[in-house]
Amino acid sequence: MKDLDRVVAEIAEEMRTRPDRGRVADYIPELARADASAFGIAVVDASGHVAAAGDCDAPFSIQSISKVFTLTLALGMVGDRLWSRVGREPSGSRFNSIVQLENEHGIPRNPFINAGAIAVTDTILNGHQPREALGEILRFMRFLADDNQITIDAAVAASEQRTGYRNMALANYMKSFGVIQNPVNFTLGVYFHHCAIAMSCRQLAMAGRFLAHSGRNPATGYQVVQPERARRINAVMLTCGHYDGSGEFAYRVGLPGKSGVGGGILAVVPGRASIAVWSPGLDDSGNSHLGRIALEKLTKRLGLSIFGL
Structure with a gap:
């Protein structure tokens, strides 16, 4: 994707300096230890190129x-x-x-x-x-x-x-x-x-590749699941992947995705890329606050929404 590395680096820098970071989950005591200042992002495109920035190699609880x-x-x-x-x-x-x-x-x-x-x-x-x-x-x-x-x-x-x-x-x-x-x-x-x-953004984006490519790992050609099943898993991610914030995520980001209260989000651009972001601070629905904002910026700047520009 044209400008992918530049856009990913720019978004990571923007997220690094934002003051609104959400609230780290504290109902699981060990998650309360997470660093609210952390932010990572990794995007793996169809060619296998990885654009990553921020704390992209720091492991976090994927929940x-x-x-x-x-x-x-x-x-x-x-x-x-x-x-x-x-x-x-x-x-x-x-x-x-x-x-x-x-x-x-x-x-x-x-x-x-x-x-x-x-x-x-x-x-x-x-x-x-x-x-x-x-x-x-x-x-x-x-x-x-x-x-x-x-x-x-x-x-x-x-x-x-x-x-x-x-x-x-x-x-x-x-x-x-x-x-x-x-x-x-x-x-x-x-x-x-x-x-x-525990996984890093880079590892998580790599793991999600099959969902972006009709159930197939583009690096090996291995068919993890049949295309119809991958499409249906993506459909459930789009409608249900962010709890009672799923509609807002679809509206703003426009991608199938799944969040975790550890602050991670896995998102899928069918036919093009898999994306992982991580920022431990959550919004009121239990989804990464900066993660959603970063994905919204990414889809707008690169035209990645499944609903078009």
């Missing part, structure tokens, strides 16, 4: 961004049968809300809110021990990013397990409806640990 990859794995295991356990509609509620579960008989609204991701994790766990399921998820992430250095942040995982009472409530409530089929502590253990995977 809910991992749900894109667990959804991909679960669909590979059970196909469209997954949609009998989790919906595909925007929630309009907080990412950890229990209200809709009560109204909708324990079926989570989509795979990117916490309840939905716990149900997806339970699908991956079927027939496996927790350690095996978690190993499968981690191997998949390393394979996609072509980087065996990706690890799980044990301190973050332990912090989530100590304080994840609302997630425990969500899982137990779904268990009462038969949506969760494995022991709740097994499912939650895998869930907490895959949310605690």
Whole structure:
């Protein structure tokens, strides 16, 4: 893409000096330790060129961004049968809300809110021990990013397990409806640990390449998922990837994307690029404040929105 390196460097510098940085997540104690001044960005285009700036190589807890990859794995295991356990509609509620579960008989609204991701994790766990399921998820992430250095942040995982009472409530409530089929502590253990995977912007952008190229890794030609499945995962990212801020993200950025409360966002430009940004300060919906602003600037300056200029 013309001017990609220059635009990425300019945006990183603009974000570095902005005073409005959002608020770092503190309900998971270990995440509260993040440096609110950090900002990183990486863009991988179709040729494999990486434009990166700022704290692009600093690892951070990807949190809910991992749900894109667990959804991909679960669909590979059970196909469209997954949609009998989790919906595909925007929630309009907080990412950890229990209200809709009560109204909708324990079926989570989509795979990117916490309840939905716990149900997806339970699908991956079927027939496996927790350690095996978690190993499968981690191997998949390393394979996609072509980087065996990706690890799980044990301190973050332990912090989530100590304080994840609302997630425990969500899982137990779904268990009462038969949506969760494995022991709740097994499912939650895998869930907490895959949310605690640590990656840099560069690694995350590399891992997301297959979604930008019809399910294929353009570097190797390997077909990770079929084009139709990649298109549908992108569709759910567009409509549900930012919790109750998904509409605002689509309106301002115009790309499929998935955020995490660690401050990261993975975004996809179909046919052109995968993008990762990171800034730990969050907005009121739990999405990276500067991350969204940076992506909005990037799509405007390079004409990347899927909705046109």
